[in-house]
Amino acid sequence: AQSVTQLGSHVSVSEGALVLLRCNYSSSVPPYLFWYVQYPNQGLQLLLKYTTGATLVKGINGFEAEFKKSETSFHLTKPSAHMSDAAEYFCAVSGGGTSYGKLTFGQGTILTVHP
Amino acid sequence: NAGVTQTPKFQVLKTGQSMTLQCAQDMNHEYMSWYRQDPGMGLRLIHYSVGAGITDQGEVPNGYNVSRSTTEDFPLRLLSAAPSQTSVYFCASSYSITPPVENTQYFGPGTRLTVL
Numbered sequence: 017a018q019s020v021t022q023l024g025s026h027v028s029v030s031e032g033a034l035v036l037l038r039c040n041y042s043s044s045v046p047p048y049l050f051w052y053v054q055y056p057n058q059g060l061q062l063l064l065k066y067t068t069g070a071t072l073v074k075g076i077n078g079f080e081a082e083f084k085k086s087e088t089s090f091h092l093t094k095p096s097a098h099m100s101d102a103a104e105y106f107c108a109v110s111g112g113g114t115s116y117g118k119l120t121f122g123q124g125t126i127l128t129v130h131p
Numbered sequence: 132n133a134g135v136t137q138t139p140k141f142q143v144l145k146t147g148q149s150m151t152l153q154c155a156q157d158m159n160h161e162y163m164s165w166y167r168q169d170p171g172m173g174l175r176l177i178h179y180s181v182g183a184g185i186t187d188q189g190e191v192p193n194g195y196n197v198s199r200s201t202t203e204d205f206p207l208r209l210l211s212a213a214p215s216q217t218s219v220y221f222c223a224s225s226y227s228i229t230p231p232v233e234n235t236q237y238f239g240p241g242t243r244l245t246v247l
């Protein structure tokens with residue numbers, strides 16, 4: 017079984033401030049981890065993913081995430097927030113074997129960016 | 132490539148009515164899936180398919196049917212709509228479900244369904 021917990025359903029930052037969105041997972045097998053972004057009234061767009069190898073993953077729009085196995089975490093960061101980053105962000109996990117193709121999502125974090 | 136397409140974008144049904152949400156992809160992806168999105172609950176897997184003729188249940192399958200007669204299409208059927216099925220529905224596809232081949236899922240734009 018696999019699960020994802022996103023800490024904080026709403027995060028608010030000022031433009032130019034650090035963005036930190038927290039994600040913890042549980043998985044009985046080595047996980048594949050994803051961050052997706054959803055802009056209002058749109059579908060989900062992949063930001064970045066971790067499969068194997070380097071634990072620091074860089075994605076689009078200046079976002080990055082670090083896989084920490086010991087902490088079962090995959091937090092998303094961006095050094096300097098921009099107004100266009102306002103959206104909902106989802107962390108997701110898939111496992112190996114029969115779980116490889118199935119994504120389990122966290123409940124989402126809404127990011128608000130203030131001028 | 133159009134990617135993953137969904138129709139309709141919006142739909143209003145009365146309780147007990149039936150309808151089919153359409154999903155198509157032109158990327159020759161093996162794996163297709165349907166999710167529903169509800170506030171504060173993220174996305175939950177309804178049904179999925181690992182190839183033409185093969186489907187299976189996800190986390191919340193009750194009230195929904197699927198079939199996959201071609202690689203490209205994966206329709207979702209609501210047999211008798213209920214207010215609890217009011218949600219936003221997303222279809223997704225990925226190239227493969229077998230590691231180490233790429234398993235990133237690509238999402239359609241969604242269908243917003245209201246059941247009165």
